[in-house]
Amino acid sequence: MVERNSEPSAQERAGRPFPVSWDQFHRDCRALTWRLNEVGPFHAVVAITRGGLVPAAIVARELGLRVIDTVCVASYDHDKQGDLKVLKGISEQTAKLGGGTGKGLLIVDDLVDTGKTGKLVRELLPDAHFATVYAKPKGRPLVDTYITEVSQDTWIFFPWDTALSFQPPLRDGAA
Ligand SMILES: O=P(O)(O)OC[C@H]1O[C@H](OP(=O)(O)OP(=O)(O)O)[C@H](O)[C@@H]1O
Numbered sequence: 001m002v003e004r005n006s007e008p009s010a011q012e013r014a015g016r017p018f019p020v021s022w023d024q025f026h027r028d029c030r031a032l033t034w035r036l037n038e039v040g041p042f043h044a045v046v047a048i049t050r051g052g053l054v055p056a057a058i059v060a061r062e063l064g065l066r067v068i069d070t071v072c073v074a075s076y077d078h079d080k081q082g083d084l085k086v087l088k089g090i091s092e093q094t095a096k097l098g099g100g101t102g103k104g105l106l107i108v109d110d111l112v113d114t115g116k117t118g119k120l121v122r123e124l125l126p127d128a129h130f131a132t133v134y135a136k137p138k139g140r141p142l143v144d145t146y147i148t149e150v151s152q153d154t155w156i157f158f159p160w161d162t163a164l165s166f167q168p169p170l171r172d173g174a175a
């Protein structure tokens with residue numbers, strides 16, 4: 001039996017599952033790039049690890065950007081959010097490209113939920129453009145560009161965290 005903490009996790013609190021396939025994620029990243037192409041040009045992409053790495057690669061490919069840096073943040077332990085820790089900031093070279101405040105830099109993450117991660121990164125790079133693929137209402141004001149809004153009680157399941165599995169038929173006893 002799995003030992004359980006009495007406090008429900010963010011995923012349990014969210015309740016409503018929203019599974020995203022690789023195809024869907026790729027399409028949503030491309031849609032995001034269409035919007036970003038109107039806002040740029042950008043000097044470089046800054047991915048918020050780890051979830052931001054996948055959309056950052058797709059966006060950078062579509063925008064023809066080859067300078068990709070990371071801000072490495074640790075917060076959710078699986079699905080419980082703890083204190084945010086910046087494990088690594090952007091390089092000196094990227095900081096120079098952004099004039100010290102992030103101007104002309106494109107920050108990319110997979111989603112914004114409570115907005116805690118976004119707020120931290122915005123404090124590091126106040127003039128950067130912050131883009132996410134998905135946004136929940138609490139975090140949405142922090143994002144400059146996003147594609148799909150989901151309700152706060154939705155939990156997004158990303159394709160790199162999931163696998164195909166058998167689902168029993170809806171009707172009891174159906175074969
Ligand atoms: O708006 P917030 O409530 O801060 O949540 C959003 C952040 O949470 C997830 O990252 P997580 O910290 O789980 O790490 P990961 O990207 O390494 O999976 C997600 O990728 C965002 O970065």
Ligand code: HPA
Pocket residue numbers: 076111113154155156157158
């Ligand atoms: O809805 C979510 N899905 C996956 N990871 C997350 N981290 C915060 N919110 C979420």
Ligand SMILES: [Mg+2]
Pocket residue numbers: 048049050051052109
């Ligand atoms: Mg993340």
